[in-house]
Amino acid sequence: MEKTKIAILITHGAGDQGELDTLDVCARNLVQSLQVARGRDLKLTHRRLQGANGGQDYVQLTDNKRSNWEVDVHEYYWASRVERQITLKETLGWMGKASDGAGIHGVGPVLRGMSQLGALGEKLMPKWLDPLYRSLMGMTAQMLVDYLGDVAVYTSGDLRSKWHEVREDVLSGALEKLLMLINEDYDRIILVGHSLGSVVLYDALNRLNLNMNDDAVLAAKRHKLFELITLGSPLDMTALYLAEHIGEHEYVKRLIVDHVNGFRRRWPEVSAPQGTVLTSYVTDCLAHLRWTNYWDVLDPIGGPLNEYLGVKNVKVDNNRAFGFAHLGYFENVEIYREALERATPRETVKVAEADRHLRAI
Secondary structure (H helix, E strand, O other): OOEEEEEEEEEEEOOOOOOOHHHHHHHHHHHHHHHHHHHOEEEEEEEEEEEEEEEEEEEEEEEEOEEEEEEEEEHHHHHHHOOOOHHHHHOOOOOOHHHOOOOHHHHHHHHHHHHHHHEEEEEEHHHHHHHHHHHHHHHHHHHHHHHHHHHHHOOOOOOOOOOHOOOHHHHHHHHHHHHHOOOOOOOEEEEEEEEEHHEEEEEEEEHHHHHHHHHHHHHHHHHEEEEEEEEOOOOHHHHHHHOOOOOOOOOHHHHHHHHHHOOOOOOOOOOOOOOOOOOOOOOOOOOOOOEEEEEEOOOOOOOOOOOOOOEEEEOOOOOOOOOOOHOOOHHOHHHHHHHHHOOOHHHHHHHHHHHHHHHHH
């Protein structure tokens, strides 16, 4: 049997992130999960893949007991594109706007309370004092503001927003990474997004689906995309409270947005004038894609995704306290084990078991 080649593309969430940090923690815990399941006969190799922006580093895992199987772990790092693009004053102002509809996990009242500082900040927080205010904050408060600052920058979908170009840069980078992997000789590709990173991957899949509608050669490779895994995802929150509001009577705009930015969204039924049929040229080229969403009840940011179709919500225990559970997904080895079990064809497992049996004889 030919070798099964699996690619895992991981991307981090918001906040203070370093390049290769997510790749490191993911690869180490992937090794741990495989050692528990298969023993210690693993090999981890650093490799480089040539992309549009030069060489890109990744790691490859192979199993000496399973010669027909290999897993490559890639990272999409985007934190450097958004960090410190927004001041503390601007973040607090965004909180006020976002709090108008936010209610999940009591986020609304918290945002409204914090945003009250924004009015005071108009006078007391000139941009050049921003580093000082950040340094005076406690670590928890600073992490929260930095996280919300990244969210504010990335979710600014308005073309008139001063941060729109930053968002487009992040999204274009994610799409470029997806296309690079699709054009490699992988059999199955798993996409793993944590926190705001899950929103980035979701948006990239929207763009990818549009590209596939216009490119038959690219669409023919869609079978390589095997699964989207979201960890502690705020996608329901962004769908309900940060998305553009479209009135019920704006059925033309609703039709277009549904098909351009609405990958598997549960939209309300569009009301068109009697005798008018609404249809779109854009089709779902990724209907086969699995979607598994992992969430922890002690995670105040992520939760079950109910605003999307075809999502399997899986509740986990990251064994961390309230709030910190949001940071525990990449260390939950059960998630890795389940993901690889789903992605590994049964034929590959049978061949590996036969090989081990022959070696034992």
